[in-house]
Amino acid sequence: MYCIGVDIGGMSIKAGVVDTHGNILKKGRVVTDVDGGARKIIADIGELVLSLADPEDKDFAGIGIGCPGAISSATGVVDHAFNLNWHNVALAKELARIVDKPIKISNDANVAALGETMFGIGKQYKDTIFITLGTGVGGGIIIDGKLYEGGESKGAELGHMVLVVDGEPCTCGRKGCMEAYCSASALIRETKKAMEADKNSSMWKFSPTLDDVDGRTAFECSKSGDVAANAVVDYFVKYLGEGMLNFANIFRPQAIILGGGVCAQGDYLIGKLKRYCADRNYGFAGTPEFDILTAELGNDAGIIGAAGLIYAERK
């Protein structure tokens, strides 16, 4: 048995044949023709899928799709995907006209959460929280091995949990969301602030102008003991740790898995987070601790996790 996983992005659409162990056997991709509109993109996805597998093959169990935006997974409709300019697109139904197979869709962060828990770093666990730290902060919730998307599949907006009432402005309109403290954009904002406040910081060597600052600047200079860089890293760890502790108190997951570019910091980041969270886990002696892990599927998480939507259904 195998499934096709499809990862729809604003730039390209990637697809792969994924076996029951989460291995990608064959891959393909196509440029996302945003200007061509939904019908054209769905036709392209259909063609991509047909180039990878034969619908007549009984081993071909179905197609899972991860898509950015607000998804109605029960009906297979993309309600809104702004970077595709899609509104109310019946993706599953339209694609089924081209490839008549079971089709499941979900939000891209949810799909990555499922992939990492079924087939990636979290595969020894059944209850995990996945947090992806990119331009924004997204997330996914796995309960008893299954994706939990919230009511009408519109929950799990983990980046939009307020950590500081009246805090930093967030893209969602509220103030103080986790996204406004733990995204790469927030890390860069704080790095620039720290550099402007300390003209002698070694961060100015790593990133000669403020335009050169990225998510690595503070972390790399912190490793060589730069005081201002240390303070930025401590800030990032503190807010991320507080957010993780909040999820722990609500879900008590076995593990929290972090994705996104900042995870390249690996043990340096994870060690600091573990120390921050260790003393602050809520409750009495015996309250289960949670492991903290970095995602391992990388760019393939979308394809593998999308295929997982079909496999999880069959369990």
Add this chain to the structure above:
Amino acid sequence: MYCIGVDIGGMSIKAGVVDTHGNILKKGRVVTDVDGGARKIIADIGELVLSLADPEDKDFAGIGIGCPGAISSATGVVDHAFNLNWHNVALAKELARIVDKPIKISNDANVAALGETMFGIGKQYKDTIFITLGTGVGGGIIIDGKLYEGGESKGAELGHMVLVVDGEPCTCGRKGCMEAYCSASALIRETKKAMEADKNSSMWKFSPTLDDVDGRTAFECSKSGDVAANAVVDYFVKYLGEGMLNFANIFRPQAIILGGGVCAQGDYLIGKLKRYCADRNYGFAGTPEFDILTAELGNDAGIIGAAGLIYAERK
């Protein structure tokens, strides 16, 4: 068919015969003999149950129990219940020696959440969040009509979600938890602060000394337009609203149900909360809104919800 619901409190243990519609047909209570120890209390519970129903009766489907503290619901063990001075008490197993019936136990806030959703104000809904605003802030999560307790039944600690990193100290050891802003204790703290800052406030008439302040002081004086009282109410509504919005973004429930003394404020509180939350619900057009309700089962929530533990199992 009927069940017995048992509500264990630090002062008394209440039990009732509950029918399949959540009606209490018969009630009993016994003083909680904390000094007598776990064995004595369990014997008392057994006697109370036997006074209400005959274990030989085939219509008697089981016993549900709500207990304060940290519970392992899968094994029926009370890990810690500090106000009972219980640690690692095998409640379900020990009680089954006295009354040989199916026995389910859960945390008291979880049980109240289940009761309000199965049989109370939330019965038209399947996905709800229950928040109880008392000395502390507790909560319960209902997903698809079932109680979700988190990993190892140690989650759903809704009061211990930090809303303000580095904020007001919380009893749990962290700072800025929802409990430190939305409990009756927090409301009283803020009321006292406002009264000390404004010696002309009408709150001094309602509560002549600071020792007279309770959860009603600010609300009642706010209704007659007292400026300082209004500010306290706005503060309470703001933090409670932000906490509710956080839960909405994670779970996207159909309704959030509020319990505890402050709910006596009814529509005055709910109206303000609805106005606060309306503009701040995350997401795109079409993101489901949530209803805001006050609990209606009152002191019976514990008995009815405990019985619900058995009924929910049989669904």
